[in-house]
Amino acid sequence: MEDDKYAKELDVAVRVVHMACALCQRVQEGLVSASTDQVKSKDDDSPVTIADWSVQATVSWILSEFFGSQNVSIIAEEDVQTLSKADSVGLLQAVVNTVNECLAGAPKYGLKGPSKALTTSQILEAISQCNSVGGPKGRHWVLDPVDGTLGFVRGDQYAVALALIEDGKAVIGVLGCPNYPMKKELLNYHYQYHEAMSKSSPPSPDIWERGCVMYARKDSGEAWMQPPIHGDKKFEWPNSAKLIRVSSIDDPALATSCEPVEKANSNHSFTEELAHSVGLRKKPMRVYSMVKYAAIARGDAELFMKFARTGYKEKIWDHAAGVVIVEEAGGVVTDAGGRPLDFSKGPYLEGLDRGIIVCSGATLHEKIIDAVYASWDSSNL
Ligand SMILES: Nc1ncnc2c1ncn2[C@@H]1O[C@H](COP(=O)(O)OS(=O)(=O)O)[C@@H](OP(=O)(O)O)[C@H]1O
């Protein structure tokens, strides 16, 4: 692949994800420190917040401005149904304010914002524009504005995930992880930080270095991580980017696995059985959101498995960005049958064989696939 293929797309995607991370941090601080009714339940009982809609509107607006709204196809998680209800006036106003505040800061990220504040209908339009159905042909952006919304409302881990799919293949992945520090050792500080915040004695935010943005371009063989932008600092490419690489541990006894926090999202007992049968010893880390992909990509863990209940269809926006980053960092991502994830069939990962397996390397991956094969019949899925 030519060196500069997707260079423009990657540049805009990284900048807008940095913007979205800053937006989310502001909203999360508000949610954690105040009790508000800013968290809504969707029809499937999953949460959605002003951050989800605001990030979707912001990313949609920036991509449309940059590439021309006629040329941009976006598949994203949220729609405007709840926001358009009569009793959502306050919520909608909060989204409008949040989006305009964020877009006003676009120049700091080297992007052009609107000449005047966007109207409510422009913002609703930007959100609804992300209703593409994707498919096997052409370019489609794939966005999860806040992945791990549950983690987000609990003051914990979450991610902003943006990917580009071309002709059914994920070619760019950008993952903003606002609470996943550049250095793993700072992770514990993050929790102390939130404890301190809840006791209303917040320490100075910049000493925590919380958060990072990761990105990769398919077939480049490289995945990168940048610190978030702090204070008045401007985004300067490459913004202290560091190469990241998967862990070299291939002995299962030394490997760390991670999995979704909620039992409802993945069969914990089945994956525990698999992990045990290949010789993993450590207790799995339970982490919200695509931060699990981030953890594998930079070597903080070696294995991530997700086996949703039968009938649940995985969405492409929950995986596309993470897959590009993990693969370019040297890892392997497949379904439980060992096949790559198929991003060419619209919003869902159609044809997914049982579950998703993300590994730091081929040796561990092979062992897990064999274990799935051996134990599937006896599983209680
Ligand atoms: N029933 C069920 N089974 C499997 N997966 C589901 C299910 N319901 C929702 N989702 C999707 O899971 C996304 C969150 O995944 P996580 O790995 O972060 O799960 S967890 O919160 O840590 O348990 C979550 O993403 P967000 O909605 O962006 O948070 C959903 O797309």
Ligand SMILES: [Mg+2]
């Ligand atoms: Mg959701």
Ligand SMILES: [Mg+2]
């Ligand atoms: Mg998600």
Ligand SMILES: [Mg+2]
């Ligand atoms: Mg989401």
